[in-house]
Amino acid sequence: MESKEIPFPIELAKYIDRDVFGLQIIEAQRIAASSCHKQIESQRIVQNLSYFCKMVDAVVTVFLEKLLGALSEESRIFSEFRGQFETLQSELQLMQSFLKDAERLKRKNETVRSIMATLRELIYEAEDILADCQLHPRDDGLLSSGWFMCICPSKIPFQYLTGKSLAEINRKIGNIKQNITSYLGVPLLNQVEPLDAQNDLLPRWSGPVYDHTQVVGLEGDASKIKQWLFEADKGILAIGVVGMGGLGKTTIAQKVFNDRKIEERFERRIWVSVSQKFDEEQIMRSILRNLGDASVGDDKGELLKKINEYLLGKRYLIVMDDVWSLDVTWWLRIYEALPKGNGSSVIITTRIEKVAQKMGVKEARSHWPKCLSKDDSWLLFRKIAFAENGGECMYPELENVGKEIVEKCKGLPLAIKAVGGIMLCKPSRYHEWRRIADHFRDELAENDNSVMASLQLSYDELPSYLKSCFLCLSLYPEDCIIAKDQLVHWWLGEGFIPLRSGRSAIAAGEDCFSGLTNRCLLEVVNKTYHGTISTCKIHDMVRDVVIKMAEDDAFFRPDGRNCRHLGITGSMLQKDNHKLRALLSTTKTGEVNKIASHTAKKFCESRYLRAMDISRSIFCMPLSSLLNQIGFLQHLTYLNLSHTHPLVQLPPSLDKLNNLQILDVSYCQNLKTLPPCIVTFKKLRVLDISNCGSLKYLPKGLGRLSNLEVLSGFKPAKSSQLEGCRIGEIRNLIRLRTLGLQLTCSDEIGDTEVNVLINLQELQHLSISCFDSHSNDDLVTKLDKLFPPQQLHQLSLKFYPGKISPVWLNPISLPILRYLSISSGNLEKMNERFWGLNDNAVWKIEGLMLESLSDFHEEWARVGQVMPALRVVIVSWCPELVSFPIEDVGFKGGVWKEETKT
Structure with missing residues (x-):
């Protein structure tokens, strides 16, 4: 005080x-x-x-x-x-x-x-x-x-x-x-x-241990629905997948939706999550977003007209997932606007049979998934609980206990995944497994619903630090796609993640994220080509549990009263709440927040606020009026202003935020400068200024930020920009794990600065983008000398201006590189050292992405020969790439794709 x-x-x-x-x-x-x-x-x-x-x-x-x-x-x-x-x-x-x-x-x-x-x-x-x-x-x-x-x-x-x-x-x-x-x-x-x-304190596994996309026992369900889809020819075929929560309805629909043959049959595929609380207009906008149209400012009539125009003459598949409402007038209006014929189809998943009937599903096209068989239940459990051994139980004394646990799940996939995730994260000791089995029995005695009992058990068995991380999920609305980075940055900002001397904060946060995914409390939505999870969501039954826990602990309440964490969704009216610790944008993809001026001013009255994410928001007041008061939030550790296009400059009062650890201003296209006070934030761990087109350089002195682990969008100053940070300062950032460089001309790299990266021993992820550099021979010469450190794990080159790859892009200079991405630019050939011929060296690369390389002329067979460990390949718009196996992977829309290559 x-x-x-x-x-x-x-x-x-x-x-x-x-x-x-x-x-x-x-x-x-x-x-x-x-x-x-x-x-x-x-x-x-x-x-x-x-x-x-x-x-x-x-x-x-x-x-x-x-x-x-x-x-x-x-x-x-x-x-x-x-x-x-x-x-x-x-x-x-x-x-x-x-x-x-x-x-x-x-x-x-x-x-x-x-x-x-x-x-x-x-x-x-x-x-x-x-x-x-x-x-x-x-x-x-x-x-x-x-x-x-x-x-x-x-x-x-x-x-x-x-x-x-x-x-x-x-x-x-x-x-x-x-x-x-x-x-x-x-x-x-x-x-x-x-x-x-x-x-x-430390998770048993620091990364995803098993394949989250694997499906057990539902193949027959998916095959049945696919057969119905191939038989459709007139009108719009309506298919219903009906059953209790946790039975795998959405999983079946996803398996069908993502099937390659289904992808080839339907010219347009649209997935809409409906859930209990929905808005008819938002469903229409969601359909259009699936079709690539943001549809800002249209009324319902115009939206329906656009939907019809996009789908006219096309064979399309629409999935309406998790429909609850018996009032289906909203659907009837959308249905009337849909073009008929061509074998177009709609799949509806719901817990309520009458909902499917009202939406036009005939009894002959209603599918009721059954619970998993005893063998399939045990197989699914083994794949998760014993993932470290490829799904095989190596401990005979645990098998009987495991089967006893699985039997209590009654064949419900969600329950089996939850208890399997618990056992994956527990020591393989009989007494520990016996204790879990007894705990599960006690939960079932109070709640006969095996899914809810398994989820409650999963929460009870979480380490204490992960309970706080798990409660954060209560802020997000149904079916919201959640960015992993937002969760990790929030957890760090509030101090939920235990840190130890020398331990990377970002790595610890990602370990906590893996702790929740491995327990099946988070569902994977999107992965990058290198296997990193980028977005996730939670099952609606998991959400029911986490909201109850959060309300009991006053962590979060939907009405926003007397709680310490609040999500910003849609049009927000903030009540007085001086206890707030976190305020985060939790809108669904494609939506924006609309915040009244009175509400916005109240944000800065919550003086104990630690985390503030107001990204993707529209303020009914000048943004500067809010930001000028931000200096009162001296406890703030996480500030996210990304995608706020009116943002031109950060306020002077920012210099009072000495506790700031994460600052994200990415995608602020109008941001012109960063204040010099940035270099005084000694605790700063993450600085994201990527995709800020108007930003010319960063302030001088950035090298003082000795705790910085992530620096994205770094634009070095030219020699004439005396107030800017030169690239040479990077050599002082010895804890840097992720670096994104934006280079446009050779003057941004001095003759004595070409060795700035080589000694960054913690650097794992490097991205170099030369957008807008055009043909610049001097820059190519400098880039050829910009040797990355040998321990680099992941490399991305974008808009590379040279015709031949850098000399350091070879298996000797980068011996443990696992993932390589090259996109756009002038690249025609690989440097001879790339092939490792003189040294008999081969790459250890597991994932390769080549995109929009119109002049790239190499033989695919030669690439495969020098990369024997290659598992994932994504190639698109590389017309000169010789002998790529199109016949094995298919060709559609200019994209060649091969996954899980062995």
């Missing part, structure tokens, strides 16, 4: 009026005495806090993680309050045995629910105090000196009020601890049992 916002306490004023100097001396002596043992106390606190990593309550764990970092890194700030923070830490330690089971108990016991809610609010208050302590002005250690207190009495109100607040929090937590036994008969231990914190 800042002294200017809170009146000076009467109690303290009374003593200061009597003897100001004496009070200051006493306070200074107390601080000095406590500071004498600062180093010893810090070590002891760090040691004690290491036992807490296994605590189930996510809020407590996150707070203790932040306190651990604060005490160990910035101990000078907390010398005044060390005793209070240590007391708080000790009380929470004694409550550990209770907190381990509290998540399950609170669903059954109102008293426990009330206790946990009170405890949660107290921890949030303590976390806000901790954050204020970190912001409070420091004077290089003088704050703890007695004489400094004498000459700076303005520090006393902050110290007094902070100490008083912490004492009150400790008193209340002490009362909770004392009352737990009398309320519940749950004794508290006087000492903490050491726990294997490492096992809980």
Whole structure:
């Protein structure tokens, strides 16, 4: 709390009026005495806090993680309050045995629910105090000196009020601890049992372990529907896939929709997610987006007319996924506008048979998927739970327990995936599996729905840090496509991800993302050619569970009241909520947010806001009016302003955001400059300025950002741009993992700067784009000397101006390169060193993408010979590529594609 916002306490004023100097001396002596043992106390606190990593309550764990970092890194700030923070830490330690089971108990016991809610609010208050302590002005250690207190009495109100607040929090937590036994008969231990914190803090698998697209036991369902589609010739064939939640209806429809023969039969394929809450106009716009039309500003009549024009004379397939409403007048209007004939078809997935009937599905074309057979259920479970061994159970003692668990899933694929994901992430030990099986049995005793019971079990078994990450999914609307980067950046900004010394923050965040995908709590939507998941979504039944958990913990509530996280969707009216920690754009693809000026101004009144993503938003006020107030959000760590085209410059008040870790202004086409204060953000980990066409260069001094891990869209200054950052500064960014370079002329690379990349030992992903460079021989010469580091994992060259590939693009210089993408530009041939002939070297490349290389003239057989590990190939618009096996992969629309090549 800042002294200017809170009146000076009467109690303290009374003593200061009597003897100001004496009070200051006493306070200074107390601080000095406590500071004498600062180093010893810090070590002891760090040691004690290491036992807490296994605590189930996510809020407590996150707070203790932040306190651990604060005490160990910035101990000078907390010398005044060390005793209070240590007391708080000790009380929470004694409550550990209770907190381990509290998540399950609170669903059954109102008293426990009330206790946990009170405890949660107290921890949030303590976390806000901790954050204020970190912001409070420091004077290089003088704050703890007695004489400094004498000459700076303005520090006393902050110290007094902070100490008083912490004492009150400790008193209340002490009362909770004392009352737990009398309320519940749950004794508290006087000492903490050491726990294997490492096992809980680090995910067992740091990446996707199995193929998320694999389907088991539904092949017959898909074949039946495909046969119906091939038989269609008149009118519009309506097919219904009907059944209970978690049965695999959407999976069957997806398998049909993505089938190569179906793709060849239908000239247009359209997928629309309808769900429980939908808008007729948005469904029409979704259809048009599938057809490549943004359709901004049209009314319903115009939208229907456009749909008809795009589909007229075409054979099309439309999937209406997850329809709930018995009122199908919206569909009848769309249906009337659709061209008839040519064998066009519609697939409708729904839980309600009557919905399918009302939408025109005949009984003969209604399909009811059955639950998986016993063998298929066990096969699906094995593919996930034993993915590390290719789906084979290598532990005979686990097989009977696994089959017992699978039997309880009753053949429902979603339930099997959920429990399989749990077991994948657990040690292969009998007693651990037995414990999970018993826990599942208990859940089923309370909820006979095996899908909901398995999902609840999955949540209960999450490590505490992943529970916070999982609760973030509650903000997103039904069927919303979620960008992985937004989730990871949000988690980092709020401190949900445990970080350890030397550990890459981005890598830790991606590990947490994998932790949720491996547990089947996130569904993969899109992957890049190199297998990295870029977008995801959640099943509607998973969403039901996460919303319930989020409401219970006041993490998120749909009405936005008294919660700490809020999603921006559509037209937003913000209520007063000073507790907000995160405000994020959660609109569906192709939609924008419309935010009133009154609402926008309230954003900056939430002074404890950590994460603010207002991308893809339209403000009913000048954007500058909002951004000029952003300096009040001094706790902000994640700021996303991407796709805000009115943005011309960032406000001067940005210089107050010293805690900023992630800044994303990508796709801001009108952004002309970045303020010099950017280079003072010592905590900055991610800076994304990609696709900012009007931005000429970055400010000088970027090399000071020693924590930077991701730099996208970097445009080096020319020698004449004296205020700009030269490419030579990159050599100081030794933690850089991802770098995107934008180069247009040779003057952007000095003669002494051609070696800037070679020593970036953490660099894994490099993208070089030479858009708008035209034919520039000098730039090609400089690029030929711009050697990347040998440990590079992924390389992308866009608009390369040379006719021959760079000399360093060879298997000797890049021995562990796994993914290579070359698109557009003048490339005709590969440098002879590319083929590794003189050194008998071969590439270890697994994924290759070649796009829009109209002059590229090489033999495909030669490429395959030098890349024996190649698994995924995507080739498009390379007409001079010799002997590419079109007959094996098909040719459509100028795109040649071969996947999972062996």
